[in-house]
Amino acid sequence: MPGNTKVSVRLAVGLAIAILLDTVQQLAWKMGMVAIPEDASPWETIRAAFHEPLLALVALLMVVRLINWLKVLELADLSYAQPITTLSYVTVTVLSAVYLKETMTPLQITGIAIVLAGVWCISQTQRDSHESEAPAS
Numbered sequence: 001m002p003g004n005t006k007v008s009v010r011l012a013v014g015l016a017i018a019i020l021l022d023t024v025q026q027l028a029w030k031m032g033m034v035a036i037p038e039d040a041s042p043w044e045t046i047r048a049a050f051h052e053p054l055l056a057l058v059a060l061l062m063v064v065r066l067i068n069w070l071k072v073l074e075l076a077d078l079s080y081a082q083p084i085t086t087l088s089y090v091t092v093t094v095l096s097a098v099y100l101k102e103t104m105t106p107l108q109i110t111g112i113a114i115v116l117a118g119v120w121c122i123s124q125t126q127r128d129s130h131e132s133e134a135p136a137s
Contacts, residue, residue, distance in 0.1 A: 007075055011127060014072040015084050021068060022088035025061040027095060028054045076127040083122040086115055 032054030036045055049055050072081050090112050096102040 008127075011072065011075040011081075014068060014075065015081060017068050018065065018072060018081075018085045019088045019091060021061055021065045022085065023091040023095060025058055025065065026088070026092045027099065028061070029058045030096070030100065032058060077129050079129075080122060080125060080127045084119055087119055089115055 032049075032052045035052050035054070036048045040048060093104060093108060093112060097104045
């Protein structure tokens with residue numbers, strides 16, 4: 001049992017990091033794209049993207065997210081982990097409203113409530129469908 005608690009803590013930390021990284025990546029992506037002129041040609045857009053530091057951060061975060069996600073999937077089924085990471089939809093929406101001054105509609109707030117309810121339901125299930133199986137001899 002103590003090992004199971006250790007896995008649960010590692011899984012919770014991994015999922016929290018996944019949510020944090022996705023949130024930061026999405027916000028950096030938005031802020032980086034805002035800095036690129038809308039009326040630029042495709043070539044100018046590509047050049048501007050390579051010179052935007054926030055978009056370099058986005059690329060780095062994608063690599064770090066991949067590594068973290070592989071570690072999370074070692075500890076839990078995809079059907080458990082993926083729905084929990086949808087909490088980043090909530091964090092991105094709320095932080096976009098706070099930091100980017102975007103508006104939140106009543107429908108978005110309702111969606112946030114549904115996501116929270118769904119994540120709560122998923123969190124009540126087993127993280128690993130193979131846990132209940134007897135070990136192979």
